[in-house]
Amino acid sequence: MTTTSPVAAQTLFALYAGVIDAALDALEASGALPAGLPRGAVTCEPPRDATHGDxxxxxxxxxxKPAGTNPRALATLLVEELGRHDRVVSAEIAGPGFINLRLAPQAWLDELALIAARGADYGRSTLGGGTTVNIEYVSANPTGPMHMGHCRGAVVGDALAALLEFAGHKVIKEYYVNDAGAQVDVLARSAHVRYREALGEDVGAIPEGLYPGDYLVPLGQALAAEYGDRFVGAPEADWLVPFRKQAVAAMLVMIKADLAKLGIVHDLFSSEAELQAAGKPEAAEAWLRAHDLVYDGHLEAPKGKTPEDWEPVELPLFRSTRFGDDQDRPIRKSDGSWTYFGADLAYHFQKAETADALVDIWGADHAGTVKRIKAAVAALTGAEGKPPKPFEIKLVQMVQLLRDGQPVKMSKRAGNFVTLADVVDEVGKDVVRFTMLTRKPDAQMDFDFAKVVEASKDNPVFYVQYAHARICSTLRKGAAEGFAPSADNLNLLGDEELAMVKLAAQLPRIVEGAAIAREPHRIAFFLYDLAAAFHAFWNFGNDKPEKRFIVAQDPAVTQARLFLATQIGQVIRNGLALLGVEAAQEL
Structure with a gap:
């Protein structure tokens, strides 16, 4: 069985993985099982059906099979050995040879005490072993304020960063600034229009192809204050570079402010323009040529009817077909400038120098470039017999904004989209962040302003926050009536209470599983299930007063249930913290 980390070994599933290991060791020692069998595929997890056991x-x-026996025969021996453990109430064979275990209540009470002891660190793991993961997310073109098309990837990337840190990785949160392409020249020209406008010129309608949003008005005013009328009638060549530089800087200030509204702060902003100025694409090309991974060749003619003016052009091509792509890809254009792929390749080459693994969060509209950039990273990090560095690309679908089921109108300030800042200002950071994680990133999502603030079970944000607020309210009420949480009589907790503990105890394994899969939405799903279990017990108390958290005539039970509520609240807070969401004290 896979060796668990010191932190993980303290949690229930890892603890009983050790119990299973010990039982296998005993069978080896008795000669009933051959020594040295690989145990890496042995698992210890909750059964799919909770009625089958713990x-x-x-x-x-x-x-x-490697032991030379059949599964049920080996299971019979293993069941007998596992039954000797003082916390195992029963061990039963299911199907062709699976084993289901039922644990004594004390096993779950021990885990409840562990939650209390570890507090905000409950669920933390050393799974990552301190390895460094670079997560690049958002990376919107620096041409205007953030819009809701950027929001989902921003939240997914930020939550993934928190999750990986909690699971024992070092994380670099990076934003790639695409400030070397044609879009920033368009930005500079748009700023020049607003600059002339600030100096009193009637510019009329913003010309087609330029950015029309009012967010460029302050930039135009700043340029007018700095340069006066120096560049009003000047040739574009005189002002394009300084206007571009100042416009990008101003947009990054705006973007960082928008991200801050979501609680997002990157560790590193990498400039594409600086990357090219430093000669990184040339260095990457030289390295690839030295390893026979770039050659000068011709692209295939376009599929279908070939345009009359098409003629083959010799270009430097990356051998991406060696790594699963369907054709080799040019890294330069015919004029010698870098293709987007060529620049992106050099950027990933740079990232790989400082990280053990890479994760990119991309919009689904970039799906067509996944194969080629994966091929590039495999080539750049896996040459000379080395295994390539792990590299994953998570695609995030767009979000459709609705208000009472109707599409939301565009923002006047932005010109042609709804700004992230406007949405956060209306419904709050926590609502936006949690909602973005209530579905898998590659699934379509509707964000209805009415539904995300609705006080109902159908709104996961409210449902989880309401559970935590109820816990806080219960603890305040208990304190007002003279009751404090206590672990002295936890044996008074019954099956209904232990069902909550069993669910809460899954946080450590869910953290590790979500970290391995790079799927932070699993935490949101877990929190919804835990909240549902808490609300179910609460409602049970409405029908049966003796099942309430506070039973005035039974102080011992009340103290035990308040202790339970405290730890369920702690687990909810730990999960919400991974999502970047503050736990509500009251609603």
């Missing part, structure tokens, strides 16, 4: 293991299924 834990399930596939140990007999995966070890029977």
């Amino acid at each position: 834990l399930a293991t596939n140990a007999a299924m995966v070890l029977a």
Whole structure:
């Protein structure tokens, strides 16, 4: 079985993975099982159906064949050995050889005490072993304020960063500034229009192809204050570079302010223009040529009917077909400038120098370039017999904004889109962040302003926050009536209360699973399930007063249930913190 980390070893699932290991060791020692069998595929996890028990293991299924026996025969021996453990109430064989375990209530009470002892660190892991992961997310063109098309990827990337840190990785949160392409020249020209406007010129309608948003008005005023009328009638060549530089800087200030509204702060902003000025694309090309991964060749003719003016042009091509792509890709254009892919390749080459693994969060509209950039990273990091560095690209679908089911009108300030800042100002950071994680990133999402603030079970944001607020309210009420949480009589907790503990105890394994899969939305799903369990017990108390958290005539039960509520609240807070959401004290 895979060795668990010191932190993970303190949690229940890792603890009983160790119990299963010990039982296998005993069978080896007795000669019933051959020594040295690989146990890496042995698992200890909750059964799919909770009625089957508390834990399930596939140990007999995966070890029977190499042991030269059949799964049920090995399971019979293993069940007998596991039954000797003082916290295992029963061990039963299911199907062809799976084993289901039922644990004594004290096992769950021990985990409840562990939650209390670890507090904000409950669920933290050393799974990552301190390895460095570079997560690049948002990376919107620096041409205006953030809009809701950027929001989902921003939240997914930021939550993933927090998750990986909690799971024991070092994380670099990076934003790639695309400030070397044609779009920043368009930005500079748009700023020049606003500059002339600030000096009193009637510019009329913003010309087609330029950015029309009012957000450029302050930039135009700043340029007018700095340069006066020096560049009003000057040739574009005189003002394009300084206007571009100042416009990009102003847009980055705006973008960082927008991200701050979401609680997002990147560690690093990498400039494409600086990357090219430093000669990084040339260095990447030289390295690739030295390893026979770039050659001078001709692209295939366009598929279908070939345009009359098409003629083959020799270009430097990256051998991406060696790495699963469907054709080799040019890294330069016919005029010698870098293709977007060529610049992106050099950027990833730079990132790989400082990280053990890379993760990119991209909009789904970039799906067509996934193969080629994965091929590039595999080539750049896996040459000379080395395994390539792990590299994943998470695609995020767009978000459709609705108000009472109707599409939301565009923002006047932005010109042609709804700004992220406007949305956060209306519904709040926590609502936006949690909502963005209530579906898998590659699934379409509707964001209805009415529904995301609705006080109902159908609104996951409210449902989870309401659970935490109820816990806080219960603890305040208990304190007012003279009751304090206490672990002295936890044995008074019944099956309904232990069901909540069993669910809360899954946080450590969900953290590790979500970190491995790079899927922070799993935390949001877990929180919804835990909130549902809490609300169910609360409602149970409405029907049966003796099941309420505060039973005035039974102080011992009240103190035990308040202790339970405290720890459920702690687990909810820990999960919300990973999502970048503050836990509500009251609603």
